[in-house]
Amino acid sequence: MTDDREQLQNTPIGVFDSGVGGLTVVREIIRQIPNEKIVYFGDTARVPYGSKSKDTVTKYSKQIVRFLKTQNVKAVVVACNTASAYALDEIEKEIDIPIIGVVKPGAKVAAETTRNGKIGVIATEGTINSQIYSTYIKKINENINVIGKACPLFVPLVEEGLLVDPVTDEIAMRYLSELIDRDIDTLILGCTHYPLIRSTIGKIMGENVALVNPAYETARGLKELLEREDLLNKKEAGLGENKYRFFVSDGAEKFKRFANSVLKYGILSAKTINIEEYSVKK
Amino acid sequence: MTDDREQLQNTPIGVFDSGVGGLTVVREIIRQIPNEKIVYFGDTARVPYGSKSKDTVTKYSKQIVRFLKTQNVKAVVVACNTASAYALDEIEKEIDIPIIGVVKPGAKVAAETTRNGKIGVIATEGTINSQIYSTYIKKINENINVIGKACPLFVPLVEEGLLVDPVTDEIAMRYLSELIDRDIDTLILGCTHYPLIRSTIGKIMGENVALVNPAYETARGLKELLEREDLLNKKEAGLGENKYRFFVSDGAEKFKRFANSVLKYGILSAKTINIEEYSVKK
Numbered sequence A, B: 001m002t003d004d005r006e007q008l009q010n011t012p013i014g015v016f017d018s019g020v021g022g023l024t025v026v027r028e029i030i031r032q033i034p035n036e037k038i039v040y041f042g043d044t045a046r047v048p049y050g051s052k053s054k055d056t057v058t059k060y061s062k063q064i065v066r067f068l069k070t071q072n073v074k075a076v077v078v079a080c081n082t083a084s085a086y087a088l089d090e091i092e093k094e095i096d097i098p099i100i101g102v103v104k105p106g107a108k109v110a111a112e113t114t115r116n117g118k119i120g121v122i123a124t125e126g127t128i129n130s131q132i133y134s135t136y137i138k139k140i141n142e143n144i145n146v147i148g149k150a151c152p153l154f155v156p157l158v159e160e161g162l163l164v165d166p167v168t169d170e171i172a173m174r175y176l177s178e179l180i181d182r183d184i185d186t187l188i189l190g191c192t193h194y195p196l197i198r199s200t201i202g203k204i205m206g207e208n209v210a211l212v213n214p215a216y217e218t219a220r221g222l223k224e225l226l227e228r229e230d231l232l233n234k235k236e237a238g239l240g241e242n243k244y245r246f247f248v249s250d251g252a253e254k255f256k257r258f259a260n261s262v263l264k265y266g267i268l269s270a271k272t273i274n275i276e277e278y279s280v281k282k
Helices: A003-009 A023-032 A054-070 A081-094 A103-113 A125-130 A132-140 A154-159 A166-181 A194-205 A214-228 A252-263 B003-009 B023-032 B054-070 B081-094 B103-113 B125-130 B132-140 B154-159 B166-181 B194-205 B214-228 B252-263
Strands: A013-017 A038-042 A075-078 A099-101 A118-123 A145-150 A186-189 A210-212 A244-248 A270-272 B013-017 B038-042 B075-078 B099-101 B118-123 B145-150 B186-189 B210-212 B244-248 B270-272
Touching: A013 A023, A013 A054, A023 A038, A023 A214, A023 A252, A038 A054, A054 A075, A054 A081, A054 A125, A075 A081, A075 A214, A081 A099, A081 A103, A081 A125, A099 A103, A099 A214, A103 A132, A103 A186, A103 A210, A103 A214, A118 A125, A118 A132, A118 A166, A125 A132, A125 A145, A132 A145, A145 A166, A154 A166, A154 A194, A166 A194, A166 B166, A186 A194, A194 A210, A244 A252, A252 A270, B013 B023, B013 B054, B023 B038, B023 B214, B023 B252, B038 B054, B054 B075, B054 B081, B054 B125, B075 B081, B075 B214, B081 B099, B081 B103, B081 B125, B099 B103, B099 B214, B103 B132, B103 B186, B103 B210, B103 B214, B118 B125, B118 B132, B118 B166, B125 B132, B125 B145, B132 B145, B145 B166, B154 B166, B154 B194, B166 B194, B186 B194, B194 B210, B244 B252, B252 B270
Parallel strands: A013 A038, A013 A075, A038 A244, A075 A099, A118 A145, A118 A186, A186 A210, A244 A270, B013 B038, B013 B075, B038 B244, B075 B099, B118 B145, B118 B186, B186 B210, B244 B270
Antiparallel strands: none
């Protein structure tokens, strides 16, 4: 192995999300490939993405990828379902390093999990309207029936901290009753915020419905991708070497507090940057 | 009167908000000064402002004012409490036309309304943290006690259309019970979305608490300002002359639907623009 290759393997993985939700993906990456360095960007100034148009989400995602490239990342994880749904194809055209979204890995494991061929997807308006999960699942097995349901209040409820609360129960009942009526046996948590209210969702759906968290499968897919490309970091990066670095477009202190509660790991610093500077004039 | 003055009087008023909430202010302006043309900008790509930092809200507000100036507006209304709280002073330095926010007029009428000297303010996190209502009210009467309460879930509940709903009742009860305990007799609806759930708020607060909607006072203040500066449009602009024009940073069609439900007036068109183009490099 040359020094050059070793140096490349030692560069970080870039991960981005519209805000804090992508930290559930970071948590899985740290668990599954603990040697890796990570640079995270959360677009906290422009969150949420779920109600925005494809054009806008694509524009924002491109700016973020341009920023991540300035951090010399060896691969990019799009840890946001809406950005994966709307922008992954466009971003792939722009960069020459491996890139992975959360939708494809989630779709794959759901297709493998269902027994009765009925899969539910809960996600933002944008992800549901794109029908991206359905498209991927039907490529694997065209006989599977995919039922999507947008849940726009879940993200504000999570951000307000109402993870276990009668109001969250009531809203979840309304959103999920349609999926119960349709007799699904597998439910994809198609937004990175949703694993944080997994217990509420699980209680309502019952134990016969398998909940799929794409974060887990994405981290596994990332590991395979890095192995294939000979990009895995062979030696563990010490915490002193800037192992995990966090950037946001607004409110670094607030982000730090939330991140520490999700990651159970002491985040030393988060830095606010001006993400609009990374736009390209047409 | 010269032709020049008449031409100036015939130019539009610029109104902006983080999204659709400012339409409750537009509604009042149309009611009170129906001759006026209006150019509205809603920052639907970057909504909400209520949880963002002062720096970010100021940067966005400056971009919007630069855009409104390209539309030859004769005055600017900051129809967003958070932007009024954080950015009004900075914007005033940038432009040489009259500008009015929603906070000062709301504070003034609340100070005139209270009998027991206890005023409540419900608003976004940003507006509450800025303590702007308290600052203005205490300038009028330093003996008045101002109690602020951030209500972060109200905006998503309104945008989800749950204007009359048990969930909105429950959340409102939690937010407002503290204000009831503090014996306020006047409550400022310190976010332009909140008048849309006025009936829920009124029911909980009871008939002995006066609800102040700054939108009404802002339109009145605007009328006085235009009179003072001899800028009122003397003749009614016909609808055919582009009387009301709407611009957004994302999702023009969705905005049009919401706007038509608030204004009870047929909006012919809304246009999406790239607001980031109006930023100034340092």
